[in-house]
Amino acid sequence: MAVKIGNNDITLKLGSSDVTAAYIGDTLVYSGGTQPQTLQWVTFSNGDTIPSDLQIYGIKGIVNDLGRVFIDFLEDIFVEDAGRNKYNVFIGNYSIPCYSEYDILSNTSVEYIFSNIGCSDSCTVSSKTIANMSNDIQLYIYA
DSSP: OEEEETTEEEEOEETTEEOSEEEETTEEEEETTBOOOOEEEEEEOTTOEEOTTOOBOEEEEEHHHHHHHOOOTTSSEEEEEEETTEEEEEESOSSSOSEEEEEEETTOEEEEEGGGGTSOSOBOOOOEEOOSOSSOEEEEEEO
8 A cells, every 4th residue: 555645655464465454543534545435515517316325514506406306395304395495404304304495586505514413414315316407406425
Protein backbone atom coordinates (compact mmCIF):
# COMPACT_ATOMS: atom_id res chain seq x y z
CA MET A 1 0.00 0.00 0.00
CA ALA A 2 1.36 3.44 -0.88
CA VAL A 3 0.28 6.49 1.10
CA LYS A 4 1.32 10.09 0.49
CA ILE A 5 2.29 12.27 3.37
CA GLY A 6 2.86 15.68 1.86
CA ASN A 7 4.85 14.97 -1.32
CA ASN A 8 6.48 11.82 0.10
CA ASP A 9 5.29 8.32 -0.80
CA ILE A 10 5.12 6.06 2.25
CA THR A 11 4.68 2.30 1.90
CA LEU A 12 3.01 0.42 4.77
CA LYS A 13 3.63 -3.27 5.23
CA LEU A 14 3.11 -5.79 7.98
CA GLY A 15 6.02 -8.15 7.59
CA SER A 16 6.19 -8.68 3.83
CA SER A 17 2.41 -8.21 3.29
CA ASP A 18 0.78 -5.01 2.08
CA VAL A 19 -1.52 -3.34 4.59
CA THR A 20 -5.13 -3.29 3.28
CA ALA A 21 -6.60 -0.89 5.86
CA ALA A 22 -5.18 1.84 8.07
CA TYR A 23 -6.87 3.65 10.94
CA ILE A 24 -6.19 6.75 12.98
CA GLY A 25 -8.03 5.93 16.18
CA ASP A 26 -11.42 4.60 15.04
CA THR A 27 -11.34 6.50 11.73
CA LEU A 28 -10.57 4.49 8.59
CA VAL A 29 -8.08 6.50 6.53
CA TYR A 30 -7.25 3.89 3.87
CA SER A 31 -9.06 0.78 2.66
CA GLY A 32 -8.05 -1.60 -0.12
CA GLY A 33 -6.51 0.98 -2.41
CA THR A 34 -9.46 3.37 -2.29
CA GLN A 35 -9.99 6.50 -0.29
CA PRO A 36 -12.67 6.25 2.41
CA GLN A 37 -16.04 7.66 1.46
CA THR A 38 -17.26 10.87 3.04
CA LEU A 39 -20.65 12.53 3.30
CA GLN A 40 -21.14 14.98 0.45
CA TRP A 41 -23.85 16.56 -1.66
CA VAL A 42 -24.33 14.53 -4.86
CA THR A 43 -26.40 15.87 -7.75
CA PHE A 44 -29.27 13.80 -9.19
CA SER A 45 -30.91 14.72 -12.51
CA ASN A 46 -33.78 13.52 -14.68
CA GLY A 47 -33.11 9.91 -15.68
CA ASP A 48 -30.98 9.12 -12.60
CA THR A 49 -32.13 6.34 -10.28
CA ILE A 50 -32.10 6.51 -6.49
CA PRO A 51 -31.51 2.91 -5.34
CA SER A 52 -33.62 1.53 -2.48
CA ASP A 53 -30.56 0.69 -0.36
CA LEU A 54 -29.11 4.22 -0.53
CA GLN A 55 -28.71 5.82 2.90
CA ILE A 56 -29.78 9.46 2.45
CA TYR A 57 -28.56 11.89 5.13
CA GLY A 58 -30.10 15.06 3.67
CA ILE A 59 -31.94 16.57 0.72
CA LYS A 60 -31.46 19.88 -1.07
CA GLY A 61 -33.12 21.60 -4.01
CA ILE A 62 -36.12 23.58 -5.20
CA VAL A 63 -39.07 22.28 -3.21
CA ASN A 64 -41.33 21.59 -6.20
CA ASP A 65 -38.59 19.42 -7.77
CA LEU A 66 -38.17 17.54 -4.49
CA GLY A 67 -41.95 17.13 -4.57
CA ARG A 68 -41.68 15.36 -7.94
CA VAL A 69 -39.21 12.83 -6.47
CA PHE A 70 -40.38 12.18 -2.91
CA ILE A 71 -44.09 11.61 -3.59
CA ASP A 72 -44.91 8.57 -1.45
CA PHE A 73 -46.38 9.45 1.95
CA LEU A 74 -45.54 5.94 3.23
CA GLU A 75 -41.79 6.63 2.98
CA ASP A 76 -39.39 8.44 5.30
CA ILE A 77 -39.06 11.46 2.98
CA PHE A 78 -42.30 12.95 1.67
CA VAL A 79 -42.73 16.31 -0.07
CA GLU A 80 -46.43 16.98 -0.52
CA ASP A 81 -48.00 19.27 -3.10
CA ALA A 82 -50.32 21.29 -0.85
CA GLY A 83 -51.90 23.22 -3.74
CA ARG A 84 -51.83 26.97 -4.32
CA ASN A 85 -48.11 26.66 -5.36
CA LYS A 86 -47.14 25.49 -1.87
CA TYR A 87 -45.53 22.31 -0.53
CA ASN A 88 -45.28 20.54 2.82
CA VAL A 89 -42.19 18.55 3.83
CA PHE A 90 -42.28 15.52 6.16
CA ILE A 91 -39.10 13.76 7.30
CA GLY A 92 -39.24 10.49 9.23
CA ASN A 93 -42.86 9.48 8.84
CA TYR A 94 -45.98 11.15 7.45
CA SER A 95 -48.21 10.23 10.41
CA ILE A 96 -45.74 11.19 13.14
CA PRO A 97 -42.83 13.00 11.46
CA CYS A 98 -39.67 13.89 13.34
CA TYR A 99 -39.67 17.10 11.25
CA SER A 100 -42.32 18.86 9.19
CA GLU A 101 -42.60 22.21 7.46
CA TYR A 102 -45.72 23.62 5.83
CA ASP A 103 -46.72 26.04 3.06
CA ILE A 104 -43.31 26.41 1.40
CA LEU A 105 -43.61 28.37 -1.86
CA SER A 106 -42.99 26.08 -4.85
CA ASN A 107 -39.86 27.87 -6.13
CA THR A 108 -38.13 27.98 -2.73
CA SER A 109 -34.70 26.40 -2.35
CA VAL A 110 -34.57 24.18 0.75
CA GLU A 111 -31.89 22.14 2.49
CA TYR A 112 -32.41 19.54 5.22
CA ILE A 113 -29.62 17.57 6.90
CA PHE A 114 -31.64 15.08 8.90
CA SER A 115 -29.41 14.94 11.98
CA ASN A 116 -29.48 18.76 12.20
CA ILE A 117 -33.29 18.89 12.34
CA GLY A 118 -33.73 16.31 15.08
CA CYS A 119 -34.27 13.22 12.95
CA SER A 120 -32.38 9.95 12.55
CA ASP A 121 -29.09 10.39 10.75
CA SER A 122 -30.37 8.78 7.55
CA CYS A 123 -33.47 7.68 5.67
CA THR A 124 -34.10 5.32 2.78
CA VAL A 125 -36.78 5.38 0.10
CA SER A 126 -37.95 2.86 -2.47
CA SER A 127 -36.00 2.76 -5.72
CA LYS A 128 -37.10 5.54 -8.04
CA THR A 129 -36.06 6.90 -11.40
CA ILE A 130 -36.20 10.68 -11.42
CA ALA A 131 -38.28 12.40 -14.10
CA ASN A 132 -40.07 15.67 -14.80
CA MET A 133 -37.84 17.94 -12.70
CA SER A 134 -37.09 21.47 -13.85
CA ASN A 135 -33.86 21.57 -11.81
CA ASP A 136 -31.46 19.03 -10.35
CA ILE A 137 -31.72 17.99 -6.73
CA GLN A 138 -28.94 16.99 -4.34
CA LEU A 139 -28.79 14.17 -1.83
CA TYR A 140 -26.39 14.17 1.11
CA ILE A 141 -24.85 10.69 0.87
CA TYR A 142 -21.59 8.82 1.31
CA ALA A 143 -19.69 9.03 -1.97
